[in-house]
Amino acid sequence: MAQKIKRLNETPSQTAGPYVHIGCTPSFTGIDVYNNDLGDSMVNANTLGERISITGTVVDGAGMVLRDTMVEIWQADAAGVHNSPQETRGVADPNFTGWGRSSGNAETGQFRFDTIKPGRVASRDGRLFAPHITFWIVARGINLGLHTRMYFAEEVEANAVDPILTRIEHQNRVPTLLAQNDGKGSYRFDIILQGDNETIFFDI
Amino acid sequence: MTKNSGYYHRDRNWHPPAYDEQYKTSITRSPNFAPLSFSTGISEETGPTFNQNILGPLDHDLIQNFAQPGELAIGPRIIVYGRVTDQDGRGIAGALVEVWQANAGGRYRHKKEGYLAPLDPNFGGCGRVITDADGNYEFRTVQPGPYPWPNRANDWRPAHIHFSVFGHAFAQRLITQMYFEGDPMIWQCPIVDTIPSKKAIKTLIAALDMDRTVPMDARAYKFDIVLRGNRQTVFENRLEGL
Numbered sequence: 001m002a003q004k005i006k007r008l009n010e011t012p013s014q015t016a017g018p019y020v021h022i023g024c025t026p027s028f029t030g031i032d033v034y035n036n037d038l039g040d041s042m043v044n045a046n047t048l049g050e051r052i053s054i055t056g057t058v059v060d061g062a063g064m065v066l067r068d069t070m071v072e073i074w075q076a077d078a079a080g081v082h083n084s085p086q087e088t089r090g091v092a093d094p095n096f097t098g099w100g101r102s103s104g105n106a107e108t109g110q111f112r113f114d115t116i117k118p119g120r121v122a123s124r125d126g127r128l129f130a131p132h133i134t135f136w137i138v139a140r141g142i143n144l145g146l147h148t149r150m151y152f153a154e155e156v157e158a159n160a161v162d163p164i165l166t167r168i169e170h171q172n173r174v175p176t177l178l179a180q181n182d183g184k185g186s187y188r189f190d191i192i193l194q195g196d197n198e199t200i201f202f203d204i
Numbered sequence: 205m206t207k208n209s210g211y212y213h214r215d216r217n218w219h220p221p222a223y224d225e226q227y228k229t230s231i232t233r234s235p236n237f238a239p240l241s242f243s244t245g246i247s248e249e250t251g252p253t254f255n256q257n258i259l260g261p262l263d264h265d266l267i268q269n270f271a272q273p274g275e276l277a278i279g280p281r282i283i284v285y286g287r288v289t290d291q292d293g294r295g296i297a298g299a300l301v302e303v304w305q306a307n308a309g310g311r312y313r314h315k316k317e318g319y320l321a322p323l324d325p326n327f328g329g330c331g332r333v334i335t336d337a338d339g340n341y342e343f344r345t346v347q348p349g350p351y352p353w354p355n356r357a358n359d360w361r362p363a364h365i366h367f368s369v370f371g372h373a374f375a376q377r378l379i380t381q382m383y384f385e386g387d388p389m390i391w392q393c394p395i396v397d398t399i400p401s402k403k404a405i406k407t408l409i410a411a412l413d414m415d416r417t418v419p420m421d422a423r424a425y426k427f428d429i430v431l432r433g434n435r436q437t438v439f440e441n442r443l444e445g446l
């Protein structure tokens with residue numbers, strides 16, 4: 001049998017600091033070097049699926065809304081397929097990027113994504129995940145980017161058998177991962193970094 | 205043929221912990237609960253791709269990409285280059301590397317920035333590149349200055365460049381900072397010190413590389429980046445890339 005291969009250590013993380021927007025969304029800060037900010041548009045007129053918007057804020061342990069955060073999302077298309085060369089299960093909707101990036105509103109800190117509701121995705125053992133969107137949050141004071149998932153509150157049956165949601169020990173915390181629909185396709189998803197109602201973050 | 209069958213788990217003792225009392229902002233921005241651990245699935249093993257055609261001709265050149273025609277940013281001219289690989293040493297092609305930094309005086313172009321060092325009218329402070337087929341990247345810039353910041357009474361950041369890196373999977377997403385060989389301020393900085401081990405910190409210190417220096421033009425610093433690797437299920441009898 002082959003000997004154990006020496007594995008390199010991952011490059012250690014450092015905080016994104018207060019000026020992440022200069023590097024990742026420079027147009028948002030008024031620095032016109034690129035034509036547009038990457039990730040500012042996920043859909044076009046031909047994207048398949050149910051149009052939704054997601055808004056929310058990132059809140060610290062003192063209850064203050066962060067205004068220096070950057071939030072990225074990644075999701076499957078309406079059929080549950082990712083627009084990525086790593087996707088092995090099919091070809092995604094070419095009119096849907098699946099990736100969004102938001103610096104949040106400069107005054108309110110509110111992030112917003114205009115996207116579509118994703119389809120269900122299978123886990124490695126073949127069980128279906130409920131529709132979900134992967135979130136990644138960085139900011140000053142966050143030493144390693146935080147992963148979490150947004151699920152859809154109205155997907156009661158799918159959520160009840162989701163391989164992740166069902167294995168969470170503190171079931172009373174599951175609602176921190178559920179976005180609420182206002183009935184018109186607009187979802188609210190706040191991310192609480194610490195304290196009461198702290199969002200469940202993932203070590204994936 | 206090989207197939208990705210999951211990413212190696214992050215070594216959370218190698219990365220900085222969420223809470224570090226010397227870095228005051230982390231105190232209210234660190235989750236109290238342990239994160240929920242699970243193996244990566246297709247949602248994390250996929251990720252967005254970035255085509256070279258999104259790049260403008262000067263996106264990698266911070267000396268010129270914000271400068272007025274015929275002008276250049278002020279400061280020591282440097283090349284920063286390196287290779288993005290996974291934990292098994294395989295080069296990652298097509299990785300998007302975005303950078304941002306203060307100018308040579310230690311001042312960021314940002315409305316919340318209050319340091320008295322002046323703005324350089326010819327320096328914006330952002331750049332981006334996409335790695336080549338072997339995972340190599342390179343950009344040109346001016347060496348950023350150190351700057352003071354509100355934390356403890358007299359904290360200064362060492363000269364540094366912020367990096368945001370996309371590999372092939374959302375699970376590999378990483379933001380970090382690069383430091384410069386020989387800078388004594390590295391060992392005074394509470395943000396650097398959030399990283400638990402000196403060995404890990406040293407991997408963020410770019411070495412001066414005189415062999416890549418362009419004579420009469422720019423010195424070179426080498427900064428290699430390692431993103432998470434994945435287990436591969438082997439369908440034939442050898443691992444890809446080995």
Ligand SMILES: [Fe+3]
Nearest residue numbers: 017306361366
């Ligand atoms: Fe900085």
